[in-house]
Amino acid sequence: MSPKFQVALRGDAILTNPRFNKGTAFTEQERRDFGLTGRLPYRVNSLNEQCQRAYDQLNTQATDIQKNSFLQSMKEQNWVLYYTLLLRHLRELVPIIYTPTEAEAIAKYSHLFRRSEGLYLTFANRDSMEDDFLAITKGKDVDLIVSSDAEAILGIGDQGVGGIGISSAKSVIYSLIGGIDPSKSLAVTLDVGTDNKDLLNDPLYVGLPHERIRGQQYDEFVDKFVQLVRKHFPHSLLHFEDYGVTNAERLLERYRDNHAVFNDDIQGTGAVTLACLMAAVGVTKSKLCDQRIIVYGAGSAGLGITKQLRDATVTADNISVEDANSKFWLIDKHGLIKDSLPDVRDDLKPFARKDSEWSDLQSSEVRLLDVVKKIKPTVLIGTSTHAGGFTKEVIEAMAAECERPIIFPLSNPSKLVEVHPNDANDWTKGKALLATGSPFPPAKMPNGKDYVIAECNNALIYPGLGFGTMISKSKRMSDTMIIAGARRLASLSPALQDPDNALLPDFGEAPDVNFEVAVAVAEQAVEEGSAGVDWKKEEVREKAKLKVWVPLYGEFVYDENGEK
Numbered sequence: 001m002s003p004k005f006q007v008a009l010r011g012d013a014i015l016t017n018p019r020f021n022k023g024t025a026f027t028e029q030e031r032r033d034f035g036l037t038g039r040l041p042y043r044v045n046s047l048n049e050q051c052q053r054a055y056d057q058l059n060t061q062a063t064d065i066q067k068n069s070f071l072q073s074m075k076e077q078n079w080v081l082y083y084t085l086l087l088r089h090l091r092e093l094v095p096i097i098y099t100p101t102e103a104e105a106i107a108k109y110s111h112l113f114r115r116s117e118g119l120y121l122t123f124a125n126r127d128s129m130e131d132d133f134l135a136i137t138k139g140k141d142v143d144l145i146v147s148s149d150a151e152a153i154l155g156i157g158d159q160g161v162g163g164i165g166i167s168s169a170k171s172v173i174y175s176l177i178g179g180i181d182p183s184k185s186l187a188v189t190l191d192v193g194t195d196n197k198d199l200l201n202d203p204l205y206v207g208l209p210h211e212r213i214r215g216q217q218y219d220e221f222v223d224k225f226v227q228l229v230r231k232h233f234p235h236s237l238l239h240f241e242d243y244g245v246t247n248a249e250r251l252l253e254r255y256r257d258n259h260a261v262f263n264d265d266i267q268g269t270g271a272v273t274l275a276c277l278m279a280a281v282g283v284t285k286s287k288l289c290d291q292r293i294i295v296y297g298a299g300s301a302g303l304g305i306t307k308q309l310r311d312a313t314v315t316a317d318n319i320s321v322e323d324a325n326s327k328f329w330l331i332d333k334h335g336l337i338k339d340s341l342p343d344v345r346d347d348l349k350p351f352a353r354k355d356s357e358w359s360d361l362q363s364s365e366v367r368l369l370d371v372v373k374k375i376k377p378t379v380l381i382g383t384s385t386h387a388g389g390f391t392k393e394v395i396e397a398m399a400a401e402c403e404r405p406i407i408f409p410l411s412n413p414s415k416l417v418e419v420h421p422n423d424a425n426d427w428t429k430g431k432a433l434l435a436t437g438s439p440f441p442p443a444k445m446p447n448g449k450d451y452v453i454a455e456c457n458n459a460l461i462y463p464g465l466g467f468g469t470m471i472s473k474s475k476r477m478s479d480t481m482i483i484a485g486a487r488r489l490a491s492l493s494p495a496l497q498d499p500d501n502a503l504l505p506d507f508g509e510a511p512d513v514n515f516e517v518a519v520a521v522a523e524q525a526v527e528e529g530s531a532g533v534d535w536k537k538e539e540v541r542e543k544a545k546l547k548v549w550v551p552l553y554g555e556f557v558y559d560e561n562g563e564k
C-alpha cells in the first residue's frame, strides 16, 4: 500500500518540487486535483516505465562525468525516480554519483554549475548566517546535516565551494543506503575561501575568491554554524566531511560531548577499516594484538584508523593502551613519525617511535621500505594520496616475511590508490588480503579464480552508524556505538565463509549491511544508556524497520494545509 500525503502544492509548484513530483506517474485523479491535466502528456506511466526510460537516457551519456551531471539534474526533478534508479543499479551507479566520479565533478564545480543545491554559508556573509540558515530550514524537520569546508576533498585537496558536492553526495548515500528520508537532511558547505590557486585564478570560480580564513576567525565561523545547528535542531546528527587535518580532529573533540557529531574521515574510515581488518585476521587466524601495522599517510583518515584499531585491540585482547600503541608505525611525508621529527602533531605523538630503534640507518628520514624491511609488518594501510606509494619492492619485501600480507591501499579516488590491487595480487602471488577505498574489478588468483577486492569505503558503514544514532535519538555517537557497528559489519564478511572471498560484503548489499550496522549501533545505544528513546534492546530491529525511508510514490490528496 502506498502511503497517503496531504499536499498543498499545485501546478508548476508540485511539478518542480523533487520531493513530490512524479512526472508522468501522476494518476488521472491527481492530475485533475493538482491542476496537471494540461501540464503533462496523456499517458500515465508506472515507476517501472519511468526507470526504463531514465536508464536508457542515462546510457546515451558518453562519459561518467556526463552521467554524473545527468543524474544530478534528475535528483533536482524527482527524488523517487532518482533513488529508485540508483537502487536498481547500485553497483553501477554509486561510482558515478560518489567516488570516483564525484571527485571530478567537484573539481570542475564552477564550470559544471547549473543549479544551486543545499546551503552555502559563506564567510563574507557571516553576519547574516542565521537568516541564511533559517531561509532554507525554517519549518523543516531536519535530522541530518552533512557539512564540509572542503579543505581536504577525498585525495584531491582544497576545492573551495565545490565542497557542496561532497556534502550532497554523502547525503544521497545516507538516503540510498542508510534509509534516511532525504527531506530531512541538509547538505552544507562552509565557504571560508580557498588556497587552491587554480580556483582563485579562475574567472568563473563561483565561491568566495579569497584565501582560506584560518585561526580564530575560522573557529568562530564554524562555532556559529554549530551553535545554530544545536539551537534549531538539537536532535540532529551533524556530519563533518573532508575538513583539513588541522581542524578535523579538533572540531570533533570540541563538539562531540554536546551534540551527536560525527567525522566520517576519522570515525567512519576507522570503523570500516576495523571491520575489514577483523575479517582479515579471521582469515589469518590471528588476533588484532598479533599485528604489526604500518599506516602510510598520517592525516585524518590515517590517524582515525590507527586510533580505532588501537582501541579495538585494547578491548578485544585486553592489553594496555601503550602496548597497543606499540603495534603501529605511522609514516607521513617526511618518513616515519619518530621522536626527533620536527613539528609532529600532538595527536600523533603517542605513536611516535623511538629514534634509537633506527640509529643503524644512514638517513634521518626513515622511508617506507626501511620500515617494512625492519619491522616485517603484517598489515599495510595507505591513506596518503600518494599514487603508487606501495612499490613492487615494498610489496615484495613485505610478502617475503609474511604468509598472508594484509594490504589496504585506501586513498581515493581510484587514480590515487597506493598500489593497484592487481599488482599487489601479482607481486604477492595471490597471497595478499586486499581492500581498496574505491571500486576495482577482481584480481586473478594463481589458480585462475577471481579474487574480489573488498571496497573498504566508509560508505559501507557511515550511513548505518548515522541511522542507528538518529533512530535511537542519541545525544552523542559514542566510541562503543561505533565499535558495535564495526563488529556487526565484520560479522557479515564473506571471507568468514571462505577465506578466498572478499573481506567485506559487496557494495550491492550496502543497504542491508547498513541496516544491520544501524541495528547494532542503536542496540548498543539502548544498552549503554546513550539512547533518547525508551526502547528495549529486543525491540530495536522492529522499530528500526519502521523508520527506513524507501523511495515510493505516495498517494496525494490536495489540502491547502498539507505539506509543501
Ligand SMILES: NC(=O)c1ccc[n+]([C@@H]2O[C@H](COP(=O)([O-])OP(=O)(O)OC[C@H]3O[C@@H](n4cnc5c(N)ncnc54)[C@H](O)[C@@H]3O)[C@@H](O)[C@H]2O)c1
Pocket (backbone or CB within 6 Å): 152, 153, 154, 155, 156, 242, 244, 245, 264, 265, 269, 272, 296, 297, 298, 299, 300, 301, 302, 331, 332, 333, 334, 382, 383, 384, 385, 386, 389, 410, 411, 412, 413, 416, 436, 437, 438, 456, 457, 458, 459
Ligand atoms: N576508503 C575510505 O573510506 C577513505 C576515507 C577517508 C579518506 N580516504 C582517503 O585517504 C586519503 C587521505 O585522506 P585524509 O582525509 O586523511 O587526508 P589528509 O590530508 O588528512 O591526510 C593525508 C596525509 O598523507 C600525507 N602524505 C601525503 N603525501 C605522502 C607521501 N608521499 N607519503 C606519506 N604520507 C604522505 C599527508 O602529509 C597527510 O598527512 C585520501 O585519498 C582520501 O580519499 C579514504
Ligand SMILES: O=C(O)C[C@H](O)C(=O)O
Pocket (backbone or CB within 6 Å): 098, 099, 153, 154, 155, 242, 264, 265, 411, 412, 437, 457, 458, 459
Ligand atoms: O568519500 C569517499 O569516498 C571516502 C572518504 O570519505 C574520502 O574522503 O575518500
Ligand SMILES: [Mn+2]
Pocket (backbone or CB within 6 Å): 154, 241, 242, 264, 265
Ligand atoms: Mn571523506
